[in-house]
Structures are given as structure tokens and as C-alpha cells.
Amino acid sequence: MFKRFLVTTWRNFKRSKVFSVLNILGLAIGIACAGIILLWVEYYTTFNHTVKDRDRIFRMENAQVYGKDTYTFPVTPFAIRDELQNKYPGVETVVRYSDNGVNVTLGDRNFAEQGAYTDPEFLQMFSYEMLAGSAAAALNSPDGIAISAKVATAYFGSTEALGKTLLIDQQPYQIKGVFKDPADNMEFASVNILLPYSVYYNAHKDWDAWDTNTTGAWVKIKSGVTEGQVNQQLSGLAKSHNPDSKNTFFMYPMDRIALHGNLSGTKEAPGGRITMVKMFSLIALIILLIACINFMNLSTARSEKRSREIGLRKVLGSSRRQLVLRLLLEAVVMSFLALLLALLLIAVALPLFNGLIGLHLHPDLFNPWHMAFLLGLGLVSGLIAGLYPAFYLSSFNPIAALKGHSLKAGGAGWVRKVLVVLQFSVSAIIMVSIFVIYQQIRHMHDRDLGYNKNNxxxxxxxxxxxxxxxxxxxxxxxxxxxxxxxxxxxxxxxxxxxxxxxxxxxxxxxxxxxxxxxxxxxxxxxxxxxxxxxxxxxxxxxxxxxxxxxxxxxxxxxxxxxxxxxxxxxxxxxxxxxxxxxxxxxxxxxxxxxxxxxxxxxxxxxxxxxxxxxxxxxxxxxxxxxxxxxxxxxxxxxxxxxxxxxxxxxxxENQFKQQRFTGALAVIFGGLAIIISCLGLFGLSAFMAEQRTREIGIRKVLGASVGSVVKMLTRDFILMVLLSCVIAFPVAYYLMNHYLMDFDYRISVQWYVFLVTAILMLMIAFITVSSQAFKAGRLNPVRAIKSE
Incomplete structure (x- = not known):
């Protein structure tokens, strides 16, 4: 049974090669885009997930009041550790942390490394996996250090690093622990050498005062204790050491730093990376929907060629439910073919994408979550793309279908037009966004800094x-x-x-x-x-x-x-x-x-x-x-x-990393969304030209020029694109104004952006459709009339 289904599906695929390839290619691009974006989303939504008790770990923050302004800094006095551990019963552990570049000397060679000074409990608090030595004892002595596996391999090769001595800033330290390189999406991923905090403290003893904030600090609270309970107690800490102080110490959850992390006083402010995550998750969904819309459009456009098949199946006893199921299965099969192609596209594109964003994303097909996601993506894409065509095709009257009148039933033509307008509305919004984001980045980048950074x-x-x-x-x-x-x-x-x-x-x-x-x-x-x-x-x-x-x-x-x-x-x-x-x-x-x-x-x-x-x-x-x-x-x-x-x-330039990343993603995925839309437009224009072959032949016999034929075939599409612009521009204006509000130094959205977008959209649509229109207009009229 299933074998026969696959055979008939393959025959339908071969019968309409162009449409099938366009369907699969459009879906594959959509799935690949969604997959890459969601790998990036996963990177940040799982930030610090290697830390076992991260729900009980918090970073100390200091809200400082200056006149009418409040600034929040992740800095505290040296004495914060003893204060919290001795006087706050809800606190389990406090570690101070100060990262510094260090100079490592090995023999006659010198190396610059990223290091950090921290208290002995650091490795245990943040769930470091030790490859050699003990997490509890590695930083206990003033001459002991812990190094990453990467540094151990670089300095000692296959030789055991534990017990070896390194000169760090001209002081000898013994390696008492080697830890596994932390995940890239972990708070301290760039730190390769951990040193005892006592060394840092002894070098800066004169800073040890409650009105001098010089160190970062992390707090782990006891099970059963809530963040609110401890923060309520912390609210009076600054005043207890300085009655005139208006500052407030408080804890901020480790779980929220990567995505939220924007603080205004003691409260979380809007913005942060969560905005980017939401925006690009939406872009992934939109691109996938555009690809599915393509599938719907092209599948319903092909209904004429399948009407007799559907009518014959109904006459032979197939119920509508059976036909819907069959057509949905065909869509799912094509979706999984697109999924296979998407995996190939991801493999090719991901190294380039990683180079752009400076991360090391990689899909793990042996990861159950990644496997389940990909299978789910293929299944959902197939169901969404095939749902409307399945119900539309299965609704044909069998007698009318066998006579070839199926296209007169229902409103499939109007549905296709609505979907095309929707596709190009989204594309127009994306194109406006690309222009505005690029202009804002250039506006900040090219301003007069007041100093010369070059050379x-x-x-x-x-x-x-x-x-x-x-x-x-x-x-x-x-x-x-x-x-x-x-x-x-x-x-x-x-x-x-x-x-x-x-x-x-x-x-x-x-x-x-x-x-x-x-x-x-x-x-x-x-x-x-x-x-x-x-x-x-x-x-x-x-x-x-x-x-x-x-x-x-x-x-x-x-x-x-x-x-x-x-x-x-x-x-x-x-x-x-x-x-x-x-x-x-x-x-x-x-x-x-x-x-x-x-x-x-x-x-x-x-x-x-x-x-x-x-x-x-x-x-x-x-x-x-x-x-x-x-x-x-x-x-x-x-x-x-x-x-x-x-x-x-x-x-x-690194200061613009986030903005450039936003702009680059908008250009890349916006461009792909437009390409997907054009694939659908190309397929529909080819279908319409094919459907009107005889009409075109008659018009040419009666004296119509190639130009008039092109005008006839492109007019409806041009009108749809114009309507798309009318719908899209107010939405784009609102969204971009909202985007620009995050910048103190910003541009305003200019009218010519919409004019340029409209012209480009019309040019893209005209070039896409006219390629088929010219081809149809140059057909021999005699052959065209005989074609039906």
C-alpha cells in the first residue's frame, strides 16, 4: 500500500518537475533559515545551563544614586564575602571574582592569557568538570592555580600538567587543577587560568573600604530560600555601613543575565538580548510560513492537472477523508525531501554564519532534542504547507473534475492572490527594515568621535x-x-x-x-x-x-x-x-x-x-x-x-558587533525571504502563462505584440505587489520607529526609504514574472493554438 503511494507520488513529482523542484527548494530554504536561526536562539536560551544549581546562583549588583540619576554596576566592596556569609543565614556561598589579563612565562616564552582571581569555592559553585586535581582544593593555597584543558595542552602537550609550575606576572604558581574547557555559552568561557583571590586582595589592600567598590561577587543561596527574601535583607546593607548612602545592593539571577540583563536601578529594564531572540525567532517563523505559502500557492495552481485524478479516485470510492490524508502525506513526503536538502544547506552555510557572528554553532544529529526538532519541523512544515491544498483539491465535484472544470469551483484564485499579497507584504517590511537598520548603524559608525582611532x-x-x-x-x-x-x-x-x-x-x-x-x-x-x-x-x-x-x-x-x-x-x-x-x-x-x-x-x-x-x-x-x-x-x-x-x-569595531550582527541577519534572512517569494512568483507566472497559452496564440494571430502579452501577464502581479506595499509600509514604519527608540543617537525613518523599497519590489516582481511572460509572448501562435 505504502509502496504504491510512493510510486504515485513520484509520478506526480515527475509530471510537474518545475513546480515540484520549486516547492522543495522553497521549503528547503525556509527550513534551513529557521534551523540556523533557532540554533542561535538555542545558544542563548541555554546560556549557563551547564551550571547545575544556576537557579540558586546570583550576581551581586550595586544601584548607585547620583543626583537624579541611578546607575547599576556589578561591583561590590572586598568585604562583601564575609558580610554575606556571616550575617545572612539564607546565603550558602559567596565568591568574589575579578578578571584580568595575565602574562604567563614558560621557559623563555611569554604568553598573554585571560585569567581571573577568585575564591576557592568558585569551581564547585559553577560546576566545573575537573580532569585533574580537586575542585575543592585547587585554589585553597596562595600559590595554587587551576588551568583549562586548552591551556594545559598548549603548554605541556600530552605531558601531565598537574604539579607543574608556571610563572604568572613573574610569580611562581603550581598547577593544582585542570578543568574541562567550559561551554562557549557559559559566563566564564573565555577565562583559561584561575588564580587565588588572596593574591588580588593583597595587591590592593588599600581599596578595602565599604565606600570603594572594586570586585565582582556571586552568591549562592540555600535551598528553600527565595531571591526576594535575601534582597529584602540586602536593601539596608549600604546604609548599615554609611548612614548617608543612597545606594542599594541586590542580587540578580544568573539565569536571566544572558537574555535580559538590562538593569535600571534595582529593576529590570526593557531590552536586552531577549529582544533579539524574540525578533529572530519571529523571522524564522515568518520565513517558514512564506515557504509554506509558496507550497500552497503552487499546489493549488496545479489543481487543474490533478483534477481528473481526484475526480477518478472519488468515482472509484475514495472518501474525502482518504483524499485529504493522501494529499497531506504527499506534502509531508515533499517536506522531508526539503528537510534533507535543508540539512545540506545548513552544513554549507553554517561555517559562514559562524564566522559572521563569532560563535561556534553546530547541529548535533545525535542529540535527541535536535533530532526531535528537525523531525517536528519537517512534519509541521508539511502539514502547514499541505493543509489548504489537501482540503481544496479534495473538495472537487467528481463529475466536474472529470470534465476539467475544477478550477471554476471555490475561490482558489482569490486565495492565491491573498497569499501572494501576504508574502510580498512581509518581504516589503523586511526590505524597509534592512534599509533603516543599515542607516542607523552607519549613522553611529561614521559620526565624529572627537578622537582619531586609526593607526x-x-x-x-x-x-x-x-x-x-x-x-x-x-x-x-x-x-x-x-x-x-x-x-x-x-x-x-x-x-x-x-x-x-x-x-x-x-x-x-x-x-x-x-x-x-x-x-x-x-x-x-x-x-x-x-x-x-x-x-x-x-x-x-x-x-x-x-x-x-x-x-x-x-x-x-x-x-x-x-x-x-x-x-x-x-x-x-x-x-x-x-x-x-x-x-x-x-x-x-x-x-x-x-x-x-x-x-x-x-x-x-x-x-x-x-x-x-x-x-x-x-x-x-x-x-x-x-x-x-x-x-x-x-x-x-x-x-x-x-x-x-x-x-x-x-x-x-567590536563595539558594533551586536548592531552589525542584527544588520547582517536582517540582510541575509530578509534576502532569502524575498528569494523564496520570487520562487513562488516564478512558479505562478509560469503556471498562468501555461494556462493561457491558447489565449496568447489567438491574441498574437489577431495582431497582439509581445509587449502587450507581457503587459497582460504581469499586470495582476504588479497590482498585487503595489497592494503589498500599501499594507506593509505603515507596519514597517511603526516597527522601525520602535526599533530606533533603543538608541539615544538615532536617525528618523525617511520617506525615500519607502519609495526605494516600492521601486525595488516592483522591479523584482516584474523581472521574475516577465521572464515567463516574454517566453510565452514569443511562442509560435500556431503551435500555441494547437497546444490545447
Missing amino acids: VLYVSASQKLMASFPSLKAAVLQTGKVADLSLGSNTPLAMYNNGSGLRWEGSSSEDKVLITYVRTDDDYLKTLGIQLSSGRAFNQDPRADSNAVIINESLAKLMGKSGHVGGQIYYSDDSSQYLRIVGITRDFLYNNVAASKPAPLVFFNAPEQASMIFIRLKDGKDLSGTLATLKSVFAGFDGSQAFDYHFMDQAF
Whole structure:
């Protein structure tokens, strides 16, 4: 029985090869798109799922109030660990965490690695799988470390790493644990070396105060204790150590960080990655529906060729239920053929997609969930695509069907038109979205930053390099390959050291303002191309400028009359401790590339507190030669430090990773949605040209030109596309306005976007349909009349 069904299905496939191929190809593209998008969705919806007790693990947050503004940071004082473990009965474990780049020395080689200092319970709290050593004991001693399997293999090959010694930042540590490389979608996936937190604490003891927030912290609560209970107790923690504090400590669930994570005070704010997940899940569904609509359209369009078959089956006793089931099974068979082709498309496209998004997604056909999803996707796609054609074809009157009048029954023609309009409405919305997203990204990317990021690289400054910096600077400049060299505590892309302890004449101690602090030398502004609007740069001798500061225009405007060269800023209400403004920079964009204006900022002439060396290269093509020369010069001053350089323009581009990802996905999947729609349009136009072959022949005999035939066959489709634009544009305008509200610095949706979209949609539709129309119009009229 089933064999006979497959034979007849194959015959139907061969009888209409073009339509069948278009059906399968359209469905395959739709399934492949949905599959790739949903792999990405799975990556983020299963973030941190390797952590066993993640529902009881929380990140400590600190909501800080400055005047009328509240900022939330994942930072706490050092003492948070003892405070929570000793005074909060609902807390089981607290681990502090501070990630840092570290320099690893092995023999005569130096390596830059991503490390982190943390408390001993870290490996157990976050369910690390140990390959060697004990999770409980690996970080117990001040000279013990745990490393990832990747690092162990890179440094020691097949030799046992446990017990070996590594020099990290010139201090010896014994490897007491080797852990399995964590999953990519895990909070600490990039950290390869874990060091004891006591080392970090001892290096920064002078920061140990309740009004100094210097460390991240994670809390695991006891079973049966709720987040709300602990957060209620935490609400008074800051005040218990400083009665004047308006800040609030609270816990935020680990389970929600990857998808939500946008915080406004102690509350979750709209936005976050969940918006992207929802949007692209919807796109996956829409693309799949467009592919299914294609199937419906082409299947009902072919009804004339199958009407006699359906009529004959009814005459021979087949019930409508049997016919519906048979037609649905045919659709499901084609859907599974499309699924097989989709798997091939995914295998080809996924490496390119991974390169675009910087992840390592891969379908695991042996994973029961992935297998069930793919089978379910094939089945559901087949049922959705075949449902309407099955009921439509099975509704034919058997006598009318045998006489070839089936197309006169029902409203299949109108249904097809509605589906085409729906397809192209969605395509028009996607096309408008592509234009607006691209314009917004370019609007942010091409704005004047206020500094020159090109040809600038930065490296970490070790103690040796800092001690010999004047000589290092002279040696580097003598190479002739460098224009400027300077010291600074931060790049403009990561100026996160801030506070509220500064006052000026006219300011109130009640109105705290969060101000960013940057420590630099005299050449920092010159190296980065930051312009002064008034005043001067720092003196080459920091001692001559011990109380001098340079501020940005944002702070100058905030200070009012006091914000001028020669003005004074105070550390406290004591006017004898003042800082003198010697320069004001033009506002330059730092940290947030999407901000409408920068926050207040102060530069201090304190090169001894810098941690980075900034190098502006001269324009030249021999980049590899320049880097080799710099590496050699730096090694001459500190041979124990890896020359771990970063280009500022590349770091800037990374700030646009999320926006570029959104734009790229919109272009790729939007383009595929349009291609799928065009496949359907191509099939329908071919069908209509075939159905009207005799009519076209008669018209040509009566003197009709090829142009008039093309006009006749394309008119209805052009009208449908125009109607699609009328429906789509108001929806697209609303959606894009909503999208742009997430950006402080944003464009507005321009009228010409809709005009260009309409023209492109009409061109796409005309080219797709006219290819068949020209073919029909050039047929020999005699052959065309005889064709029926």
C-alpha cells in the first residue's frame, strides 16, 4: 500500500518537475533559515545551563544614586564575602571574582592569557568538570592555580600538567587543577587560568573600604530560600555601613543575565538580548510560513492537472477523508525531501554564519532534542504547507473534475492572490527594515568621535616598562615607525573608573555627579588626537602639574561659571584641597558608541597610575615589519612580558558587533525571504502563462505584440505587489520607529526609504514574472493554438 503511494507520488513529482523542484527548494530554504536561526536562539536560551544549581546562583549588583540619576554596576566592596556569609543565614556561598589579563612565562616564552582571581569555592559553585586535581582544593593555597584543558595542552602537550609550575606576572604558581574547557555559552568561557583571590586582595589592600567598590561577587543561596527574601535583607546593607548612602545592593539571577540583563536601578529594564531572540525567532517563523505559502500557492495552481485524478479516485470510492490524508502525506513526503536538502544547506552555510557572528554553532544529529526538532519541523512544515491544498483539491465535484472544470469551483484564485499579497507584504517590511537598520548603524559608525582611532595600538604596561618609560619612549621613537607614544589608564572605549567625590563653587554636596577619572601623561591627548577647546595640555613634569586637571566640555557645562580654565575643583568641602583646571577638551565619545553625548570626565596628570602604553604608528604599509620592530624594542626593556597589542580601531569595531550582527541577519534572512517569494512568483507566472497559452496564440494571430502579452501577464502581479506595499509600509514604519527608540543617537525613518523599497519590489516582481511572460509572448501562435 505504502509502496504504491510512493510510486504515485513520484509520478506526480515527475509530471510537474518545475513546480515540484520549486516547492522543495522553497521549503528547503525556509527550513534551513529557521534551523540556523533557532540554533542561535538555542545558544542563548541555554546560556549557563551547564551550571547545575544556576537557579540558586546570583550576581551581586550595586544601584548607585547620583543626583537624579541611578546607575547599576556589578561591583561590590572586598568585604562583601564575609558580610554575606556571616550575617545572612539564607546565603550558602559567596565568591568574589575579578578578571584580568595575565602574562604567563614558560621557559623563555611569554604568553598573554585571560585569567581571573577568585575564591576557592568558585569551581564547585559553577560546576566545573575537573580532569585533574580537586575542585575543592585547587585554589585553597596562595600559590595554587587551576588551568583549562586548552591551556594545559598548549603548554605541556600530552605531558601531565598537574604539579607543574608556571610563572604568572613573574610569580611562581603550581598547577593544582585542570578543568574541562567550559561551554562557549557559559559566563566564564573565555577565562583559561584561575588564580587565588588572596593574591588580588593583597595587591590592593588599600581599596578595602565599604565606600570603594572594586570586585565582582556571586552568591549562592540555600535551598528553600527565595531571591526576594535575601534582597529584602540586602536593601539596608549600604546604609548599615554609611548612614548617608543612597545606594542599594541586590542580587540578580544568573539565569536571566544572558537574555535580559538590562538593569535600571534595582529593576529590570526593557531590552536586552531577549529582544533579539524574540525578533529572530519571529523571522524564522515568518520565513517558514512564506515557504509554506509558496507550497500552497503552487499546489493549488496545479489543481487543474490533478483534477481528473481526484475526480477518478472519488468515482472509484475514495472518501474525502482518504483524499485529504493522501494529499497531506504527499506534502509531508515533499517536506522531508526539503528537510534533507535543508540539512545540506545548513552544513554549507553554517561555517559562514559562524564566522559572521563569532560563535561556534553546530547541529548535533545525535542529540535527541535536535533530532526531535528537525523531525517536528519537517512534519509541521508539511502539514502547514499541505493543509489548504489537501482540503481544496479534495473538495472537487467528481463529475466536474472529470470534465476539467475544477478550477471554476471555490475561490482558489482569490486565495492565491491573498497569499501572494501576504508574502510580498512581509518581504516589503523586511526590505524597509534592512534599509533603516543599515542607516542607523552607519549613522553611529561614521559620526565624529572627537578622537582619531586609526593607526593606534595599545599594550599593557608592566612595572619594568613603567620604570623605564622615558628610555622606552626614546627607543621607540628612534625606530622612525612611530609618531607618538604615551601612558594612560584607559582607552576611550573602556573608561570605567569613576566616582562622585568632586565639588566646585556653586555645587551642592547633596547633588552628587558621577564623573569619569582618567590618569594620563602629557602626550595622551596628542597621541589619541583629542582636541583642546581652551587651555593647555599637561606639563611634561607631573610634579609641576600635581594639582592640575583637564576636563571635558560636558563637565565644563555642568560646572557653569566655574567650568573654565583657571577654575577650581575640590575633593571635599575643604577648599584648601583643590584641583586647578588647566585645559578643556572638546567633547569626545567614550564607552558608549550609541550615546548622544559623553558623560563628565576629568584627566589627571598621573602617569605613574597608568596601566597602558598607547602608540600612534606612522602611516605605512609594512605593518608586520613595524610590529616586529616594536616587539623587539619592548623585549629589550622587559623580556618577561608578552607583546600583547590591540588596535583601537578593531576594538571600536567590536563595539558594533551586536548592531552589525542584527544588520547582517536582517540582510541575509530578509534576502532569502524575498528569494523564496520570487520562487513562488516564478512558479505562478509560469503556471498562468501555461494556462493561457491558447489565449496568447489567438491574441498574437489577431495582431497582439509581445509587449502587450507581457503587459497582460504581469499586470495582476504588479497590482498585487503595489497592494503589498500599501499594507506593509505603515507596519514597517511603526516597527522601525520602535526599533530606533533603543538608541539615544538615532536617525528618523525617511520617506525615500519607502519609495526605494516600492521601486525595488516592483522591479523584482516584474523581472521574475516577465521572464515567463516574454517566453510565452514569443511562442509560435500556431503551435500555441494547437497546444490545447
